[in-house]
Amino acid sequence: MNKDNPNIKDDLREEYDLTTLKVRKFGRNRKSFAGHTVRLDDDVAEMFPNSEAVNEALRFLMRVTQQNQSPKR
Template sequence: MNSQIDNEMEDELQPEYDFTQLEGGVRGKYVDRYRAGTNLVRLDPDVAKSFPTENAVNEALRLLMQIAQRQPANNPISQSD
C-alpha cells in the first residue's frame, strides 16, 4: 500500500517541471517587500476589464474614498409620530 502512495506522489509532477533547468533563483527575493506590507489583490475578470492597470484601480478607489468621506455619518433617521 505504501508503494502505491509513493507512485501516486511521483506521478503528480509533470515532465515539463524540470527543476534542474532552473538557474539563478534567489530564495527570499521578495521577503522584504512582503514584510513591508505589500498588498496584492486578485481582481475578478469583469473588474480587471474595467480597471486594466494598477493606476486605474488606485484612482477608482481614491475617488470612492472621497465620495465616502463626503457622505454624512450613518445617523438613524428620526421618524415623526
C-alpha cells in the first residue's frame, strides 16, 4: 500500500528505499555521476564496445606518448 495514498496498491516492498535513488537525466544538460561526460563521434564509438575499452586504449596511448618523448633540457 502507498503511504501517501492508501487507496493505491503497488508491488513494491517496504524494505526498498527509493529516497536515495539517483536518476539520470537525458539530454545535453545532464550531469554524469563520474563527473565528466565525453561524447565520441559515431565512427570512433563503433570501434569501442564500452567505456573500459576506451579507457584502455587511451592509457596505452598515454604510455606510448610518454615513452617516445625526448627528455627535456
